[in-house]
Amino acid sequence: MNTKFKSPQQFFRQRRLRLGLVFAALLIIYLVSVIVVNFQTLTSLAQVPAGLVWLFKNFVPTQQSISYLGPILYQLWRTLIVAVSSTICASLIGLILAILGAKTTSPTPALRWIIRFSASLLRNIPVVAWAMILLFSFKQSDFTGFLALFFMTLGYLTRAFTETIEDLDREKLQALQAVGANYFQCVFCGVLPEVASTLTSWVLYMIENNLRDATLVGILTGTGVGFLFNHYFKQFRYDAAGLIVLLIAVLVILLELTSTQIRRAIA
Amino acid sequence: MLKVIHLNKTYGQTKRSLKDVNFTAQPGEVTAIIGPSGAGKTTILRSINQLIRDDSGQILLDDQDIRQSNKAGLRKIRHHIGMIFQNYNLISPLTALENVLHGRLGAKSTLAGVFGMYSAAEKSEALRLLQEVGLGDYAYQRCDQLSGGQQQRVGIARALMQHPKMILCDEPIASLDPKSTKIVMDILRQLAQEKQLIILINLHQIDIALDYADHIVGINSGEIVFEGPSTDVNDQVLQQIYRQAEQPEQAVTANEH
Amino acid sequence: MIENSSSNTKSLPTLPATKRVTLLTKPRLILRGVLLALALITIYSLITLDRAGLKFGEAFQSLGVNLKAMFLQPTVGQDTWALLLRALATSVGLAMLTTLLGALFAFFIAVFSARNLVPGWLATSIKAVMAFIRSIPTILWVLIYSVVMGLGANAAVVGLTFHSIAYLVKAYSESIEETSTDTIEALKASGVGFWPIIFQAILPSIIPALLSWTFIRFEINFANAIAVGAAAGADDIGYYLFMASGFYFNFHEVGLIVYLLLGVAIVLEIVSMKLRGHYLQKN
Ligand SMILES: Nc1ncnc2c1ncn2[C@@H]1O[C@H](COP(=O)(O)OP(=O)(O)OP(=O)(O)O)[C@@H](O)[C@H]1O
Numbered sequence: 001m002n003t004k005f006k007s008p009q010q011f012f013r014q015r016r017l018r019l020g021l022v023f024a025a026l027l028i029i030y031l032v033s034v035i036v037v038n039f040q041t042l043t044s045l046a047q048v049p050a051g052l053v054w055l056f057k058n059f060v061p062t063q064q065s066i067s068y069l070g071p072i073l074y075q076l077w078r079t080l081i082v083a084v085s086s087t088i089c090a091s092l093i094g095l096i097l098a099i100l101g102a103k104t105t106s107p108t109p110a111l112r113w114i115i116r117f118s119a120s121l122l123r124n125i126p127v128v129a130w131a132m133i134l135l136f137s138f139k140q141s142d143f144t145g146f147l148a149l150f151f152m153t154l155g156y157l158t159r160a161f162t163e164t165i166e167d168l169d170r171e172k173l174q175a176l177q178a179v180g181a182n183y184f185q186c187v188f189c190g191v192l193p194e195v196a197s198t199l200t201s202w203v204l205y206m207i208e209n210n211l212r213d214a215t216l217v218g219i220l221t222g223t224g225v226g227f228l229f230n231h232y233f234k235q236f237r238y239d240a241a242g243l244i245v246l247l248i249a250v251l252v253i254l255l256e257l258t259s260t261q262i263r264r265a266i267a
Numbered sequence: 268m269l270k271v272i273h274l275n276k277t278y279g280q281t282k283r284s285l286k287d288v289n290f291t292a293q294p295g296e297v298t299a300i301i302g303p304s305g306a307g308k309t310t311i312l313r314s315i316n317q318l319i320r321d322d323s324g325q326i327l328l329d330d331q332d333i334r335q336s337n338k339a340g341l342r343k344i345r346h347h348i349g350m351i352f353q354n355y356n357l358i359s360p361l362t363a364l365e366n367v368l369h370g371r372l373g374a375k376s377t378l379a380g381v382f383g384m385y386s387a388a389e390k391s392e393a394l395r396l397l398q399e400v401g402l403g404d405y406a407y408q409r410c411d412q413l414s415g416g417q418q419q420r421v422g423i424a425r426a427l428m429q430h431p432k433m434i435l436c437d438e439p440i441a442s443l444d445p446k447s448t449k450i451v452m453d454i455l456r457q458l459a460q461e462k463q464l465i466i467l468i469n470l471h472q473i474d475i476a477l478d479y480a481d482h483i484v485g486i487n488s489g490e491i492v493f494e495g496p497s498t499d500v501n502d503q504v505l506q507q508i509y510r511q512a513e514q515p516e517q518a519v520t521a522n523e524h
Numbered sequence: 525m526i527e528n529s530s531s532n533t534k535s536l537p538t539l540p541a542t543k544r545v546t547l548l549t550k551p552r553l554i555l556r557g558v559l560l561a562l563a564l565i566t567i568y569s570l571i572t573l574d575r576a577g578l579k580f581g582e583a584f585q586s587l588g589v590n591l592k593a594m595f596l597q598p599t600v601g602q603d604t605w606a607l608l609l610r611a612l613a614t615s616v617g618l619a620m621l622t623t624l625l626g627a628l629f630a631f632f633i634a635v636f637s638a639r640n641l642v643p644g645w646l647a648t649s650i651k652a653v654m655a656f657i658r659s660i661p662t663i664l665w666v667l668i669y670s671v672v673m674g675l676g677a678n679a680a681v682v683g684l685t686f687h688s689i690a691y692l693v694k695a696y697s698e699s700i701e702e703t704s705t706d707t708i709e710a711l712k713a714s715g716v717g718f719w720p721i722i723f724q725a726i727l728p729s730i731i732p733a734l735l736s737w738t739f740i741r742f743e744i745n746f747a748n749a750i751a752v753g754a755a756a757g758a759d760d761i762g763y764y765l766f767m768a769s770g771f772y773f774n775f776h777e778v779g780l781i782v783y784l785l786l787g788v789a790i791v792l793e794i795v796s797m798k799l800r801g802h803y804l805q806k807n
């Protein structure tokens with residue numbers, strides 16, 4: 001920025017003006033949103049503490065809710081493995097798509113654009129839409145949740161993998177090509193070993209994410225721990241619902257800690 | 268006048284870094300602290316403005332003991348002590364002018380500080396100080412686009428913006444080339460003389476210390492081994508200041524760096 | 525990738541290549557172990573997946589028919605354009621509102637959970653609370669608050685904001701922790717207080733990072749707003765999506781809504797790219 005200002009005062013006037021405009025824009029966005037959404041800022045904020053108190057009063061698991069522990073743990077386990085398997089399946093296909101779609105390894109530009117576009121399409125279809133469309137065809141089964149998470153994850157991982165592969169040093173590939181390696185040798189000996197740990201990081205991240213989304217999908221499709229939560233919640237058995245929330249939190253945190261450890265170990 | 272009396276500092280339980288340090292620094296003079304790496308130069312400087320809490324002793328700035336002041340008092344005293352660092356420590360995405368104005372933040376109320384409300388006079392003064400250190404043309408330039416020597420001069424202008432009684436410089440030229448070194452040292456010496464400031468500099472380069480400083484403090488393993496005018500420094504004195512510690516201790520200090 | 529690595533492990537002993545053996549460092553071994561474990565879980569999961577007597581041929585065929593209806597013949601269904609557009613605006617509004625509120629609160633909380641600004645115990649405790657809030661899916665927060673505040677916009681906003689705060693506190697405090705302690709100390713040494721340092725030194729250094737985290741969160745909040753509409757009945761596009769797909773089974777309308785959402789996503793992408801580019805250029 002080599003702009004010349006006549007005086008420091010002028011410089012600061014301009015700074016203040018810009019800052020003022022930004023704040024005005026934010027304020028307008030806020031106000032418009034409040035009107036569109038019909039949100040009562042003050043009443044709602046005032047209710048937050050009461051909400052927390054209510055939460056701690058009603059959502060604390062009681063002696064009785066321990067008896068639900070069996071089914072809850074079972075559904076939690078089902079949810080976890082659905083989250084894992086959908087991520088892994090998506091990562092396999094995502095990897096193939098990424099290799100075909102990354103600038104450095106793509107056989108043809110046309111394929112690259114098709115893959116780019118489809119991945120972005122998959123990513124931007126909300127998980128709700130996936131869940132509901134699949135529910136219609138695949139009914140109320142674990143498979144519905146699996147496919148919903150699968151398609152969404154496929155979109156995300158294809159993009160993430162593509163970018164990771166493209167970040168790879170081009171010279172390494174060229175060196176391999178110079179030695180006379182064919183396409184598959186290049187990919188399997190040059191690209192994959194280099195990116196393996198980054199890709200695994202992405203996979204772990206998506207598993208965490210999918211565990212959270214699996215709850216939502218469960219609520220919508222009537223499967224897994226999400227269904228169980230909704231079931232208890234609608235029957236006002238808040239202690240059991242609270243137990244579920246607590247267990248989900250514990251599982252997510254454990255998963256986060258584990259994958260942090262793994263990431264550190266493979267870095 | 269700065270008077271350091273019986274200053275002691277122990278890191279952790281056992282690591283005695285300053286042992287009964289005494290010296291004075293006069294306004295209008297450049298005082299250089301020299302000594303081998305790990306001798307305690309940085310520790311002295313940072314004890315003076317209490318970035319490091321020392322264990323015992325007195326630090327008198329114009330007969331006021333810095334160590335005795337409470338939190339608000341310390342902030343006020345710190346505002347009158349400028350500090351210059353080896354790595355400049357500017358806020359890099361901001362312009363030179365804004366960085367210089369940061370020198371006034373310490374004198375402002377919290378609210379005025381948060382919103383960065385500077386008076387017109389302060390803004391003009393900041394520009395004038397930048398001109399004084401030869402950076403008038405760079406006032407509106409982001410600091411990370413300036414060279415090291417230029418950044419250091421912005422750092423000096425920021426210190427001057429505090430209207431300091433004293434400027435502490437921790438190896439201000441360690442990352443600079445010879446030309447920038449000369450510019451920066453010239454400015455510091457000129458400041459001492461013209462504004463009657465106390466200038467206290469940690470230096471590694473003996474020749475520069477002897478060229479520019481009026482007063483030399485030599486330190487070795489936390490002990491003052493020499494204090495006097497720079498004209499009194501001879502080979503024997505230097506040998507004493509830079510004498511090797513015993514071998515094992517040397518190894519320890521090397522590991523810690 | 526996973527199949528590959530596991531089959532590699534098996535075939536390894538038969539390979540005489542010396543180079544391969546040296547590559548098997550500890551991280552590599554752990555990596556293979558992790559991938560193998562994940563592969564096993566996946567296989568187990570796929571075998572035991574509850575299929576509820578599904579006939580896959582039929583199911584995939586019906587999926588194909590529905591996808592065709594969605595993407596090739598989108599219509600407004602039993603709703604009107606005006607209604608859908610308004611609902612879409614509500615979703616965008618929800619996302620903006622919760623992102624703004626979340627960013628505002630998160631910034632102040634993040635200041636107190638940055639290790640270079642406050643004592644370690646305080647930072648750790650705040651971070652732990654935030655990790656707990658974050659670990660509970662957004663939709664559950666919204667459902668929980670809908671009991672206290674009644675179903676509708678207020679509960680949706682509060683629930684979404686809750687999760688946004690927890691997410692942004694983590695991102696922001698990590699950005700704050702990345703600013704060098706030296707520059708902070710330089711101002712401390714000249715007697716500058718806590719809040720002026722935050723706003724005059726730290727904030728200007730981390731604005732690009734804050735901006736990009738906030739945008740990422742905005743995208744998440746938009747997706748969450750839709751989910752919340754579907755599951756907790758805030759009157760937004762998610763609700764119409766839910767009704768069209770789960771109640772009226774009108775996949776033409778689902779298609780139209782998906783197209784609308786894609787449109788928003790594209791606009792968002794462009795705006796965020798422009799803004800980020802603009803900011804980085806300006807400074
Ligand atoms: N935070 C600390 N904790 C423990 N020991 C420290 C710490 N800071 C410094 N020391 C020790 O105190 C002694 C003096 O350190 P100081 O940084 O003051 O040396 P210095 O003379 O500035 O060295 P240099 O010329 O390398 O900058 C050294 O032995 C150092 O290892």
Ligand SMILES: [Mg+2]
Pocket residue numbers: 308309310
């Ligand atoms: Mg030092």
